[in-house]
Amino acid sequence: MAKRDYYDVLGVAKGATADEIKKGYRTKAKELHPDRNADNPNAEAQFKEANEAYEILKDADKKAAYDRYGHAAFEGGMGGGGGARPGGGQGDFGSAFSDVFDDLFGDFMGGQQRGGGGRRAARGSDLRYNLRVTLEEAYSGLQKTINVPTSVSCDGCKGSGAEGGAEPTSCPTCSGMGKVRAQQGFFTVERTCPTCSGLGQIIKNPCKSCQGAGRVERDRALSVNIPAGVETGTRIRLSGEGEAGMRGGPSGDLYIFIDVAEHELFQRDAGSLFCRVPVSMAKAALGGSIEVPTIDGGRGRVQIPAGSQSGRQMRLRGKGMPALRGAGEGDMFIELAVETPVNLTARQKELLAEFEDLSENNNPETSSFFSNVKSFWDSMKG
Numbered sequence: 001m002a003k004r005d006y007y008d009v010l011g012v013a014k015g016a017t018a019d020e021i022k023k024g025y026r027t028k029a030k031e032l033h034p035d036r037n038a039d040n041p042n043a044e045a046q047f048k049e050a051n052e053a054y055e056i057l058k059d060a061d062k063k064a065a066y067d068r069y070g071h072a073a074f075e076g077g078m079g080g081g082g083g084a085r086p087g088g089g090q091g092d093f094g095s096a097f098s099d100v101f102d103d104l105f106g107d108f109m110g111g112q113q114r115g116g117g118g119r120r121a122a123r124g125s126d127l128r129y130n131l132r133v134t135l136e137e138a139y140s141g142l143q144k145t146i147n148v149p150t151s152v153s154c155d156g157c158k159g160s161g162a163e164g165g166a167e168p169t170s171c172p173t174c175s176g177m178g179k180v181r182a183q184q185g186f187f188t189v190e191r192t193c194p195t196c197s198g199l200g201q202i203i204k205n206p207c208k209s210c211q212g213a214g215r216v217e218r219d220r221a222l223s224v225n226i227p228a229g230v231e232t233g234t235r236i237r238l239s240g241e242g243e244a245g246m247r248g249g250p251s252g253d254l255y256i257f258i259d260v261a262e263h264e265l266f267q268r269d270a271g272s273l274f275c276r277v278p279v280s281m282a283k284a285a286l287g288g289s290i291e292v293p294t295i296d297g298g299r300g301r302v303q304i305p306a307g308s309q310s311g312r313q314m315r316l317r318g319k320g321m322p323a324l325r326g327a328g329e330g331d332m333f334i335e336l337a338v339e340t341p342v343n344l345t346a347r348q349k350e351l352l353a354e355f356e357d358l359s360e361n362n363n364p365e366t367s368s369f370f371s372n373v374k375s376f377w378d379s380m381k382g
C-alpha cells in the first residue's frame with residue numbers, strides 16, 4: 001500500500017505552520033479516540049498513520065527533509081510503525097493513545113491513568129501553576145497566597161469512593177486487571193476496562209458526594225513562600241499539593257513555574273543586574289559622582305573617572321540579585337551613556353565653540369584618529 005502524504009493524513013495544507021499541524025493532529029487524535037471507534041476496525045491503523053505523520057511534521061528538521069524528499073527521506077531506519085515516540089508501544093493501542101493524549105491535553109506530566117490498570121488507588125496528577133513576579137519581588141522573595149483549582153480527597157467517604165467508607169470489590173468485567181482484550185479486525189486490542197475505567201475495582205455503593213471518585217473539585221488557597229533570587233524558569237515543588245489521588249491514592253505535586261517580568265530600569269543576567277545611566281558630557285569629561293537607583297529601592301553612588309567614554313562600565317558590588325540557594329549577592333553594573341547636550345542657550349553655544357577652538361590638536365584621541373585618516377588617504381593615493 002502506498003504511503004499517504006503526511007499533510008493529507010493530518011488534514012492540513014502543505015506548508016502548514018507548526019500550530020496548524022498540531023491542531024490538525026489533535027483533531028485527528030480526537031476523531032480516532034478508541035472510545036469513539038469501538039466498531040471502526042481501521043481506527044488503530046489510522047491513528048498510527050496520524051501519529052507517524054505528526055512525529056515527522058512537528059520536528060522542524062524532519063519536516064524540512066520530508067518537504068524535500070517525501071517519504072524517501074525516512075526509508076530504511078526510522079519512521080514506520082508507531083513512529084519514534086518513546087512509550088508508543090506497538091499492539092497496545094490504548095496505552096499509546098493515552099501517552100499521546102497526555103502529551104497533548106494533559107495538565108502537566110502524566111495523568112492518573114498512567115501506570116496501567118490493576119492498581120486500586122492511583123496517584124493524583126501533578127499540577128502546574130504559572131506565577132509571574134516582578135524583579136523587585138524576585139529580589140526580596142515573597143509570601144503569596146494562590147488559588148489552585150484542584151481536586152481534593154472527599155470528606156464523605158474519606159477518599160475511598162464507597163458510601164460509608166466500605167471496601168471496593170474486584171471488577172467482574174476485567175477480574176481486577178483494569179484492561180480488557182477485544183478483537184478488532186486483525187488486531188487484538190487491549191483497552192481500558194469500561195466497567196472500572198482501568199482501576200480494577202468497582203464500588204457497589206458509591207459515595208453520593210463524589211459519585212465514587214473519592215475526590216471532589218475545589219479551589220484551594222495555598223500560601224507559598226517564593227524565596228529571594230528566583231529566575232524565570234525556576235520551579236518550586238510543593239510536595240503532595242497537587243491533585244488528590246483516586247480512591248485514597250497519594251496526591252500529586254504542585255509545581256510553581258516562576259516567570260520574572262521585564263523591568264524598565266534593570267536587565268538581569270543570573271545574579272548580575274545591568275543599568276544604563278545617562279551622564280552629561282561635562283561630567284563624563286571632568287569626572288564626578290552620580291547617583292543610581294538600586295533594586296532594593298535605595299540609591300547607590302558611583303564615582304566617574306575624568307574622561308569616561310560612553311559605554312564605560314562600572315561595578316557596584318553586592319547590589320545585584322541574591323543567589324537562590326546559598327549566600328551572597330551578585331553585582332550591579334552601570335553602563336554610562338554620555339549625552340550630547342541639546343537645546344543650547346546662546347551662552348552655552350559660545351562656550352562650546354570656544355571649547356572646540358581650544359580642543360583642536362589638543363585631544364590625543366582625536367588627533368591620532370585624524371593622523372590615521374591622513375595616512376590612510378596617503379596610502380590610497382600611492
Ligand SMILES: [Zn+2]
Pocket residue numbers: 154155156157158159160161162207208209210211212213214215
Ligand atoms: Zn466520596
Ligand SMILES: [Zn+2]
Pocket residue numbers: 171172173174175176177178179193194195196197198199200201
Ligand atoms: Zn474492570
